[in-house]
Amino acid sequence: MGLKTALIQLKCSENLPANIERIRAEIRAAAASGARLILLQELHNNHYFCQTEATDHFDLAETVPGPSTEIFSALAAELNIVLLLSLFEKRSSGLYHNTAVVIDCDGSLAGCYRKMHIPDDPGFHEKFYFTAGDLGFNPIQTSVGKLGVLICWDQWFPEAARLMALSGAEILIYPTAIGWDPDDRQTEKKRQLEAWITVQRGHAIANSLPLVAINRCGTEAAADRRNKIDFWGNSFACGAQGEMFVQAGEKDETLLVDIDLEQSEQVRRIWPFLRDRRIDAYDDLLKRFRD
Amino acid sequence: MGLKTALIQLKCSENLPANIERIRAEIRAAAASGARLILLQELHNNHYFCQTEATDHFDLAETVPGPSTEIFSALAAELNIVLLLSLFEKRSSGLYHNTAVVIDCDGSLAGCYRKMHIPDDPGFHEKFYFTAGDLGFNPIQTSVGKLGVLICWDQWFPEAARLMALSGAEILIYPTAIGWDPDDRQTEKKRQLEAWITVQRGHAIANSLPLVAINRCGTEAAADRRNKIDFWGNSFACGAQGEMFVQAGEKDETLLVDIDLEQSEQVRRIWPFLRDRRIDAYDDLLKRFRD
Numbered sequence: 001m002g003l004k005t006a007l008i009q010l011k012c013s014e015n016l017p018a019n020i021e022r023i024r025a026e027i028r029a030a031a032a033s034g035a036r037l038i039l040l041q042e043l044h045n046n047h048y049f050c051q052t053e054a055t056d057h058f059d060l061a062e063t064v065p066g067p068s069t070e071i072f073s074a075l076a077a078e079l080n081i082v083l084l085l086s087l088f089e090k091r092s093s094g095l096y097h098n099t100a101v102v103i104d105c106d107g108s109l110a111g112c113y114r115k116m117h118i119p120d121d122p123g124f125h126e127k128f129y130f131t132a133g134d135l136g137f138n139p140i141q142t143s144v145g146k147l148g149v150l151i152c153w154d155q156w157f158p159e160a161a162r163l164m165a166l167s168g169a170e171i172l173i174y175p176t177a178i179g180w181d182p183d184d185r186q187t188e189k190k191r192q193l194e195a196w197i198t199v200q201r202g203h204a205i206a207n208s209l210p211l212v213a214i215n216r217c218g219t220e221a222a223a224d225r226r227n228k229i230d231f232w233g234n235s236f237a238c239g240a241q242g243e244m245f246v247q248a249g250e251k252d253e254t255l256l257v258d259i260d261l262e263q264s265e266q267v268r269r270i271w272p273f274l275r276d277r278r279i280d281a282y283d284d285l286l287k288r289f290r291d
Numbered sequence: 292m293g294l295k296t297a298l299i300q301l302k303c304s305e306n307l308p309a310n311i312e313r314i315r316a317e318i319r320a321a322a323a324s325g326a327r328l329i330l331l332q333e334l335h336n337n338h339y340f341c342q343t344e345a346t347d348h349f350d351l352a353e354t355v356p357g358p359s360t361e362i363f364s365a366l367a368a369e370l371n372i373v374l375l376l377s378l379f380e381k382r383s384s385g386l387y388h389n390t391a392v393v394i395d396c397d398g399s400l401a402g403c404y405r406k407m408h409i410p411d412d413p414g415f416h417e418k419f420y421f422t423a424g425d426l427g428f429n430p431i432q433t434s435v436g437k438l439g440v441l442i443c444w445d446q447w448f449p450e451a452a453r454l455m456a457l458s459g460a461e462i463l464i465y466p467t468a469i470g471w472d473p474d475d476r477q478t479e480k481k482r483q484l485e486a487w488i489t490v491q492r493g494h495a496i497a498n499s500l501p502l503v504a505i506n507r508c509g510t511e512a513a514a515d516r517r518n519k520i521d522f523w524g525n526s527f528a529c530g531a532q533g534e535m536f537v538q539a540g541e542k543d544e545t546l547l548v549d550i551d552l553e554q555s556e557q558v559r560r561i562w563p564f565l566r567d568r569r570i571d572a573y574d575d576l577l578k579r580f581r582d
Contacts, residue, residue, distance in 0.1 A: 117567045136572055156564050158449030158497050159573050167581040195496045195532045202493020205486045206449050241486045273447050274580070276408045281427055282450050285576050289565070290458040 002260035003144055003171075005037045006030035007246075009235040009253050011218025014047045016060075020068075024075060030254055031079040036105070037144050039084045041216045041235075042152050042175040043098070046088070051222035051229060053128045061090035064101055065109060077107030082142045084149065084214075086175040088129070089114070098130040100149045100175060102140045111140035115151040116160065123181065123222070123229055126153070137163035145170040145261050148209070152176040155196070155213065159285065161203035165274075170261045172203060172211040179231035182219070193232055201242035208267040210259045212237040217250055240267040293551035294435055294462075296328045297321035298537075300526040300544050302509025305338050307351075311359075315366060321545055322370040327396070328435050330375045332507045332526075333443050333466040334389070337379070342513035342520060344419045352381035355392055356400060368398030373433045375440065375505075377466040379420070380405070389421040391440045391466060393431045402431035406442040407451060414472065414513070414520055417444070428454035436461040436552050439500070443467040446487070446504065450576065452494035456565075461552045463494060463502040470522035473510070484523055492533035499558040501550045503528040508541055531558040 008026045012019055023044060030038050043049075045068060049057040062068060068087055076083040082105050089099035098115035114133030118126045137160055139146045148169025154160045155174045164172060178196060180189045197213075204211040217233035236247040237257045246255045268274065284290050299317045303310055314335060321329050334340075336359060340348040353359060359378055367374040373396050380390035389406035405424030409417045428451055430437045439460025445451045446465045455463060469487060471480045488504075495502040508524030527538040528548045537546045559565065575581050 116569050116572060119567065121561065121563075132569065137575075153567070156497060156562065157568065158453065158493070159568065159576060162449065163573070163575055163581070166575060166578065191532045191534050194534065198489055198533045199493045199496040202449070202490045202497070205490040206447060206493070241482045242489045243482045243485065270412065271447065272412075276410065276444070277448065277450065277579070278407050278423065279577050279579055281407060282454070282577055284428075284454055284457060285450060286570050286573055287457065288568070288570055290454070 002258035003037055004034045005039065005212065005237065005257050005259050006033070006035035007039050007212055007214045007235045007237065007255040009041060009215060009217050009233050009248050009255070010044065011252055012044065012047050012216060012220065016045055019045055020071065026254055027075060027083065028079065030256065031081050033256055035081065035256060037082045039173060039212060039214045040086055040175060041214045042086045042177040043088060044086055047220050048177050048216070048229065049223065050126050050129055051123050051227055052224050053125045054223055057129065058096065061088045061096050064089045064099055064112060069101060069103065069109060073103050073107040073109070076103040076105060080105045082144045084173060084175065086151065095131055096129055097133060098126065098151060100151055102142055102147060102149060104142050110142045113140065113149045113151065115154065117153045117157050119153040123227055137167070139164055139167050139169035148172045150174050152178060155200050158203060158206065161207055165207035165209055169209065170264065171259065172207070172209050174200065174213040176213055176215040177231060178215055179229040182228060182230050193234060197234065197236060201238050204238050204240060205242040206273065208240045208264045208271060208273065210237065210239050210261070210263065217252060240264045293549035294328055295325045296330065296503065296528065296548050296550050297324070297326035298330050298503055298505045298526045298528065298539070298546040300332060300506060300508050300524050300539050300546070301335065302543055303335065303338050303507060303511065307336055310336055311362065317545055318366060318374070319370065321547065322372050324547055326372065326547060328373045330464060330503060330505045331377055331466060332505045333377045333468040334379060335377055338511050339468050339507070339520065340514065341417050341420055342414050342518055343515050344416045345514055348420065349387065352379040352387050355380045355390055355403060360392060360394065360400060364394050364398040364400070367394040367396060371396045373401070373435045375464060375466065377442065386422055387420055388424060389417065389442055391442055393433060393438060393440060395433050401433045404431065404440045404442065406445065408444045408448050410444040414518055428458070430455055430458050430460035439463045441465050443469060446491050449494060449497065452498055456498035456500055460500065461555065462550065463498070463500050465491065465504040467504055467506040468522060469506055470520040473519060473521050484525060488525065488527060492529050495529050495531060496533040497564065499531045499555045499562060499564065501528065501530050501552070501554065508543060531555045
């Protein structure tokens, strides 16, 4: 018996109370199905507001602890679950982060991770909203295990996963908001979705750790209605050899999966990558470019 | 029109002259098909002798330059091709390496890479034979491009691929000798093969670089006949988003593929990972473990 884990993939509306009610209902259902670790997608309370740069959107931010941690801490304690939240954190006036918060099963705040790699691309103007994290790459200890929580854009950076593994993370977890430009061709969409899955499975393999990614789904129009993103769903969980356990489609879906946190020990005995890292020859990983 | 590349996947015999004749014939055929970059598998001249630890096997080693570079330099110049060799290098008495050698199309030695990460597992006793490389992770400049040549076990280490990318490599190339323990179950075999492909596609994606892996194939018995390895073939080439171009089966096969070295520039404009690396927070990548 592994750790029963739920990945809640949802289409967000622009109505915050409705989103939260929907999430609470899904969490209750997952807990009723036996999930002990329940994971939400990136910035689950709101529409993905980073499609445009608008100062009013800072009104969506909240403190940590704050209103969301209060609501969800109570729920986690009631249901005796460990819960991953993803919040738009207001740390100070003029200082905001994209922050994952883990609530332990007694309702206490187990820890936070502030997104370290911040994207900025057409439709994903995150550098406008979020200061890059300053908490480093540190797993969060909980009653169900040591969680290597990273966020979305981090998933393209092997360095992030490796640092979590080197800190003893037992699982890699990526809440995410990624989707297609509706104008892209089908072949490009397929390449992007496969690349997103593959690079993460690669982190699982390179670090001999199970990995889960929780993505949003559904089409969201930008606040100015000039653009939209088709969030591609496809949340998934894989094992320490990258083997796929479960994968969602493109619609609302809660995935339930048993994850064996003991598998890593066995995999690392046949594939002892940590034994052989050439730390004497990695100095230039700290450089921007070797020119 | 990309760079026409040939991956020569062969079953090795224990007869060195026969192996070399076979390889020369395949190189000639590939060049006749228009290949300008021709890639051989790891330690292509011999049976995979690392299945056992036997001092006699050091007789298989040769200097670089030496007999193999002489033979293959002449062929490269004759055919006007860039050629990747993988040799058991004798650097001194008591000092041997697992070394990739790139010959440019005029027959000159473009450069060497000495395998940096050395495995040692049942059936793969490489730490007995090979001193870990001391040339670092540096691509080799040739007339067809800057080649990020790594070898086999390196393929599990994202650090190696990243350092090549940071040095301006235009393609990642992995000559390999990997296979199954015939006693493993089918499900484990499938996981291992998929993990091997996936982790490398992950490096292609994380670095926005095309990637090729050239593996040996066929069953080889250990010198003491106590064990054997089923080398799994499945050589492949993928693009800068990890998209598969070609993939071999488990038998002898030469893959021909056009690789567009310009694709990286386009992919890096939509996915600018190099822009966002948190080099201020990567220091602990130089640690063995964060304890």
